[in-house]
Amino acid sequence: MFPRRDYLHDYMMIPPGTDIPSVVNCIVEIPKGRRSKFEVDKVTGLIKLDRYLYSSSVYPGDYGFIPQTLAEDGDPLDVLVMVNEPTFSGCLIEARVVGLFRMKDRGQNDFKILGVPNDDPLFGEIRKLEDVPVHFLREVEHFFATYKQLEGVTTEPLGWANADEGIQEARASVERFRASWGNVRS
Ligand SMILES: [Mg+2]
Known part of the structure; x- marks a missing residue:
């Protein structure tokens, strides 16, 4: 089945990545340090100011999604990438x-993959959650716990899980996408 016209x-x-599910393609919507929330507009395909x-508060990393995935909230799976400078x-x-x-x-479940640029030697030693500075994890948790508070929207942090669980989530989201859209490109 081919994607709906609006997709x-x-x-x-x-494609979701050359080494999916452990190395994923992240399409950045919001660069690190920005307070403006940009997202790909599903109708035009342009980056739209939401x-x-x-x-x-500002995004603690580059933030976007993995193409050709479907998360439990009906959108592509979200990814936060640690970067040395915003893209x-x-x-x-x-x-x-x-x-x-x-x-x-x-x-509703709204999980976020944490990633690092795969070929950046400054992140070469970061392979699993325990390698990430604990304070960065606290910043991310605090950001997602509070960023919608003034909109009257409640978010509930459920905590961090390790790389294996992130990989499993990426795999499941690719499978979910394929089950509903078919193989767009293999
Ligand atoms: Mg989401």
């Missing part, structure tokens, strides 16, 4: 999965 944009034609975050909206990062942040948004 027929370039971002959804990109909103300036109501809370006075830009629409940038493709080959990210090695090092962990998984589990949370609920409005009562």
Whole structure:
């Protein structure tokens, strides 16, 4: 089955990764340090300004999604990538999965893969969750626990899981996508 017409944009034609599920393609929507929330518009395929975050906080890493995946919330699987400097909206990062942040948004599972740029030697030693500075994990947890508070939306952090669980989540999200859209490109 071919994707619905409203998904027929370039971002959804990109494969989920050359070494999926342990190294994934992350399409960046929001660069690290930004408070503006950009997202790929499902109708036009352009990067669209969704909103300036109501809370006075910024994304702790480059943030985007893995193409050709389907998470439990009906969107592609979210990814947060640790970077030394922000990239830009629409940038493709080959990210090695090092962990998984589990949370609920409005009562629904909304998990985020944690990744690092796979070929960046400055992240060469980061292979699993225990390799990530604990304070960074606290920052991320605090960000996702509070970033929607001033919108009156409740998010519930469920804590961190290791790389294996992140890899499992990536695999499951690829399978979910294939079950509903078919093989767009193999
Ligand atoms: Mg999501």
